[in-house]
Amino acid sequence: xxFINAILVLLNFTIIPALTYGSQLALxxxxxxxxxxxxxxxxxxxxxxxxxxxxxxxxxxxxFQSLGINLGIFPTALITIPFATxxxxxxxxxxxxxxxxxxRIKKSPPVQLAMVSVGVMFVTQAIIRIIIGPTDRxxxxxxxxxxxxxxxxxxxxxxxxxxxKSTQGITIIVTLIAVSIMFWFLxxxxxxxxxxxxxxxxxxxxxxxxxPKKVVLITWIIAGILATIGGILYGLDKSYRPxxxxxxxxxxxxxxxxxxxxxxxxxxxxxxxxAFAEIFLTYAYKRFFTYILPxxxxxxxxxxxxxxxxxxxxxxxxxxxxxxxxxSGIFKGKTL
Amino acid sequence: MKQYAxxxxxxxxxFTLIIMVGVFQSWSIALTILNYCLISxxxxxxxxxxxxxxxxxxFGIMGYTALGGLAVVLFSVAPVDEAWSVGGLNMMICVVIxxxxxxxxxxxxxxxxxxxxxxxLIASIxxxxxxxxxxxxxxxxxxxxxxxxxxxxxxxxxxxxxxISWIGGAFLAAGLAFVVxxxxxxxxxxxxxxxxxxxxxxxxxxxxHEDWLARGVKNVIGLKRPAPYEIDLQRTQxxxxxxxxxxxxxxxxxxxxxxxQEMLNQLVISASSVYVxxxxxxxxxxVVIILLVLTQKALYSPWGRMxxxxxxxxxxxxxxxxxxxxxxxxxxxxxxxxxxxxGAMMVTNDGLFTPGSYRPMRYTFVIWVMVIVGGTGNNFxxxxxxxxxxxxxxxxxPIALFFINLFTSHLPETNEIxxxxxxxxxxxxxxxxxxxxxxxxxxxPQGILPEKIIKN
Numbered sequence: 001x002x003f004i005n006a007i008l009v010l011l012n013f014t015i016i017p018a019l020t021y022g023s024q025l026a027l028x029x030x031x032x033x034x035x036x037x038x039x040x041x042x043x044x045x046x047x048x049x050x051x052x053x054x055x056x057x058x059x060x061x062x063x064f065q066s067l068g069i070n071l072g073i074f075p076t077a078l079i080t081i082p083f084a085t086x087x088x089x090x091x092x093x094x095x096x097x098x099x100x101x102x103x104r105i106k107k108s109p110p111v112q113l114a115m116v117s118v119g120v121m122f123v124t125q126a127i128i129r130i131i132i133g134p135t136d137r138x139x140x141x142x143x144x145x146x147x148x149x150x151x152x153x154x155x156x157x158x159x160x161x162x163x164x165k166s167t168q169g170i171t172i173i174v175t176l177i178a179v180s181i182m183f184w185f186l187x188x189x190x191x192x193x194x195x196x197x198x199x200x201x202x203x204x205x206x207x208x209x210x211x212p213k214k215v216v217l218i219t220w221i222i223a224g225i226l227a228t229i230g231g232i233l234y235g236l237d238k239s240y241r242p243x244x245x246x247x248x249x250x251x252x253x254x255x256x257x258x259x260x261x262x263x264x265x266x267x268x269x270x271x272x273x274x275a276f277a278e279i280f281l282t283y284a285y286k287r288f289f290t291y292i293l294p295x296x297x298x299x300x301x302x303x304x305x306x307x308x309x310x311x312x313x314x315x316x317x318x319x320x321x322x323x324x325x326x327x328s329g330i331f332k333g334k335t336l
Numbered sequence: 337m338k339q340y341a342x343x344x345x346x347x348x349x350x351f352t353l354i355i356m357v358g359v360f361q362s363w364s365i366a367l368t369i370l371n372y373c374l375i376s377x378x379x380x381x382x383x384x385x386x387x388x389x390x391x392x393x394x395f396g397i398m399g400y401t402a403l404g405g406l407a408v409v410l411f412s413v414a415p416v417d418e419a420w421s422v423g424g425l426n427m428m429i430c431v432v433i434x435x436x437x438x439x440x441x442x443x444x445x446x447x448x449x450x451x452x453x454x455x456x457l458i459a460s461i462x463x464x465x466x467x468x469x470x471x472x473x474x475x476x477x478x479x480x481x482x483x484x485x486x487x488x489x490x491x492x493x494x495x496x497x498x499x500i501s502w503i504g505g506a507f508l509a510a511g512l513a514f515v516v517x518x519x520x521x522x523x524x525x526x527x528x529x530x531x532x533x534x535x536x537x538x539x540x541x542x543x544x545h546e547d548w549l550a551r552g553v554k555n556v557i558g559l560k561r562p563a564p565y566e567i568d569l570q571r572t573q574x575x576x577x578x579x580x581x582x583x584x585x586x587x588x589x590x591x592x593x594x595x596x597q598e599m600l601n602q603l604v605i606s607a608s609s610v611y612v613x614x615x616x617x618x619x620x621x622x623v624v625i626i627l628l629v630l631t632q633k634a635l636y637s638p639w640g641r642m643x644x645x646x647x648x649x650x651x652x653x654x655x656x657x658x659x660x661x662x663x664x665x666x667x668x669x670x671x672x673x674x675x676x677x678x679g680a681m682m683v684t685n686d687g688l689f690t691p692g693s694y695r696p697m698r699y700t701f702v703i704w705v706m707v708i709v710g711g712t713g714n715n716f717x718x719x720x721x722x723x724x725x726x727x728x729x730x731x732x733x734p735i736a737l738f739f740i741n742l743f744t745s746h747l748p749e750t751n752e753i754x755x756x757x758x759x760x761x762x763x764x765x766x767x768x769x770x771x772x773x774x775x776x777x778x779x780x781p782q783g784i785l786p787e788k789i790i791k792n
Contacts, residue, residue, distance in 0.1 A: 042526040044701075099774060111393060111525045115708060116777050118701055122770025125697075129763035246697070250537060253530050309545040316534035323523060323531055 005160040006291035012149075012162055018279040019272070020168040020237060023175035026271025027230030028252035030182070030264050031223050037199040037262035038219045039104065041113030045121040046227075047249030051242050052124055053088035053228030054235045055132050060084060061139040073143035075170070077232055084232065089224035095120055096220055104216070121246075128242050136241045140167060160291075167237040178229050179268055182222060186264065191218055199262060251278070251312065254319040260329025269331060274315045282308045343716050343785055350723045357731070364606070367613035369730050374620035375682045376722035380706045381627050381715060382674030387704075388713035388787065389635065390667045391647040393529040396516065398699035399536025400672045402543055402691065403512055404505030404679020409550045409689050411501035412560045413493035419483045420491060423476030423548070427491065430473050437465040480548040490551045498560040502623075502680040509676025510669045512539065517668040521661070533696060544691045556689040563615035569608040576600070579607045616685055623681065624719065627674060631715050643667060644713075644789075702729065705773045711783030720785055725769065732765030 028050060035043045043049075060080035070076045099120060103113050146169045149161025186192040191214070198205040198215045206212060231245065238244070251274055259270025284304040293299070306314065322329060354373075358366035379397065386392045440461050448454045481489045496504075520531045544552050569575050580587065583603050590596045634640050646653040646660050654660050683689050702725065710721020740761060744754040776783065 119770050119773035122766045126766035130760045313538045313541050316538050
């Protein structure tokens with residue numbers, strides 16, 4: 001019995017939150033990796049682009065709520081996904097047309113494009129702050145929990161409860177759906193194959209008649225969908241605040257590089273690697289050990305490897321270690 | 337002379353702008369802007385050495401700035417004796433342990449051939465070391481942090497004069513740059529950018545959360561100053577006499593003695609703040625000039641030519657027998673040390689150390705915009721970039737307000753869009769900086785004052 005309780009503690013406080021957080025990171029990391037693999041630059045505007053899409057979801061949610069439209073037990077934000085994604089893609093394509101295209105045609109070095117993306121980051125941040133302001137906003141509505149701790153305790157008679165927030169469930173399910181569709185698209189359709197070919201070897205791809213404009217367009221569309229969904233899921237689970245999204249760019253980069261940049265599978269798994277590492281290393285295992293150890297050995301300290309203040313530092317340290325020992329990432333990415 | 341014409345014009349325009357702020361807003365504001373411009377200029381000199389001379393991307397400027405600030409606390413604040421007696425010994429033991437971990441790892445790396453066994457050995461050294469550190473430091477940290485937590489709660493510093501701490505800041509930053517450079521300089525350009533950005537975040541998060549070191553987010557206030565305090569000046573006779581003489585025309589117009597005295601008091605108060613800021617300006621200006629002379633000398637020396645050769649073609653420079661790795665490390669350390677000085681200067685100017693305020697936006701990306709807008713590889717350009725961008729950064733809100741009022745003047749005062757725009761005027765600075773950067777990158781990628789190669 002104690003063993004089941006111990007597992008429940010872990011599930012409740014580490015595994016489910018890590019899966020949720022990992023899914024949010026994974027979506028962002030695939031976004032980074034696609035841009036890096038196909039457009040060939042590190043996009044420093046990642047976090048703010050995700051924030052931009054989420055901003056529309058927040059505004060539309062408020063609008064729909066004022067009209068009285070809702071999804072019952074599901075959050076209203078789910079209906080706003082298509083509209084927000086559309087606005088996001090429109091914004092990305094505008095930026096690409098006026099900013100990135102010039103450098104792509106000129107074949108500028110990736111560093112210059114990265115610098116340009118810093119400019120885009122400033123502009124995006126300004127637009128977001130001018131439209132919605134820098135304050136914290138919650139736009140989650142509908143049913144809060146799928147499973148409450150008290151209900152679970154009544155059901156099973158265990159002393160430890162299991163809580164699953166509905167945002168956690170939605171995040172994991174929506175991520176799995178979105179990512180599977182994307183992988184299906186990349187692997188099974190002709191356009192997807194041409195994208196992979198373009199990413200592997202641009203010259204060969206051009207030689208075999210692949211239209212680079214189409215590849216770039218599709219890349220931004222997929223990136224826009226993933227960025228918006230990732231941003232909305234993060235905002236639903238925590239809350240929407242522009243500054244936090246900017247900061248999230250860093251673990252997202254860590255996830256993309258750890259997974260092997262340019263490799264979407266790697267980025268997907270990298271998100272979970274970072275999330276699990278962050279949460280496992282900063283969780284206080286005291287309760288876990290009180291269940292599994294005999295009473296005489298019960299710990300009296302928190303048994304926490306690192307304080308939660310160092311959550312971000314954990315992912316960055318992993319990144320630095322990976323960069324040192326395996327610069328192409330755990331799952332073999334591009335070595336451009 | 338002719339070849340410097342554009343440099344001189346650019347600087348004249350810049351100083352006219354600052355003087356205009358002095359005339360239209362106030363001299364105190366103008367001097368504050370000027371001081372921050374000078375601090376930014378030191379940072380851009382550092383960043384320009386790395387990016388302009390050697391082509392190294394360092395997105396970790398924030399980390400070195402924060403370390404420079406930390407140096408001011410560690411060197412100039414008076415030591416907290418009680419905290420030292422509670423936890424000083426344990427902390428010293430911890431330092432010894434950290435040093436011995438590093439030595440042990442280096443020893444194993446040298447003596448044992450690469451193998452699985454070596455990896456396990458290194459891992460176990462690190463784990464045992466960290467466990468020892470935790471066990472020894474935990475009670476000490478608790479003890480130190482409970483010494484008057486509202487006022488101190490940290491070890492304090494060495495109590496040295498504040499100017500020495502600027503040099504200390506350079507050394508701290510150089511130390512970090514040495515470690516980072518050893519680790520990360522082999523990476524490709526954009527990986528290097530990301531790695532340095534993340535390492536800087538780690539450094540700042542350590543400074544923020546280790547309260548025993550520098551109070552963390554509780555901030556250290558009332559730092560020493562190399563300039564006199566306003567309140568002392570206001571009581572000093574020679575200063576009052578000086579203000580009286582300076583404003584004698586204005587004071588002569590007032591007849592009643594009481595009113596005259598009141599007027600004089602006000603003048604003295606405002607003059608004292610200007611005087612203190614002028615002291616800082618003189619100090620910062622001398623730092624900028626010293627650094628400028630040194631970097632200009634270096635740029636046009638054989639060493640500078642070698643750096644440009646390495647930047648433009650690493651392989652060719654390597655083939656000519658230049659040690660690229662070593663030179664990259666050297667220039668990374670030099671640039672970071674200069675940024676460390678700037679960090680220390682900034683904290684000294686503010687008189688307080690606020691780890692919570694170190695954010696990559698303000699301390700990394702804005703500095704980079706300065707270097708690129710001003711002119712990479714040209715020291716005068718980089719400094720000008722620091723001036724222009726900082727000026728815009730500060731004055732963006734008033735400028736934006738002016739334009740908002742202009743374009744919405746046909747709308748009624750209570751119009752929602754107008755009110756919303758006026759409330760968010762301060763965010764237009766991001767827009768201006770971003771668009772400025774994009775325009776410069778597109779139409780003048782070499783910056784306002786491009787790099788100039790002088791051939792003898």
